[in-house]
Amino acid sequence: MKKEIMGSVVSVKKQWWLKINTKPVRMGALDGAVFPHIARIAYTVDGVEYVKRKWIGAGAPVPTVGSAVKVVYDEDAPSKADLEF
Numbered sequence: 259m260k261k262e263i264m265g266s267v268v269s270v271k272k273q274w275w276l277k278i279n280t281k282p283v284r285m286g287a288l289d290g291a292v293f294p295h296i297a298r299i300a301y302t303v304d305g306v307e308y309v310k311r312k313w314i315g316a317g318a319p320v321p322t323v324g325s326a327v328k329v330v331y332d333e334d335a336p337s338k339a340d341l342e343f
Contacts, residue, residue: 265301265329265341267321268309278316292316301329303336312341319343 281290295314331339
């Protein structure tokens with residue numbers, strides 16, 4: 259059975275090694291470049307704290323550290339969860 263809980267964003271890191279160019283012609287190395295991010299979200303179920311990582315594609319809105327995120331988890335396996343930004 260699926261349940262919902264609110265988690266909080268612990269950290270957000272930019273993946274500098276995976277650059278996506280958005281312009282056909284660039285004037286500099288980072289001109290028009292966007293980067294994907296990895297967000298870590300902490301949530302607690304029955305007194306046990308879990309940390310889930312979520313890959314956020316380049317150009318997608320990135321949550322700020324400390325913001326609330328909805329976590330949907332399975333009652334039998336709370337470590338397997340889906341995150342909704």
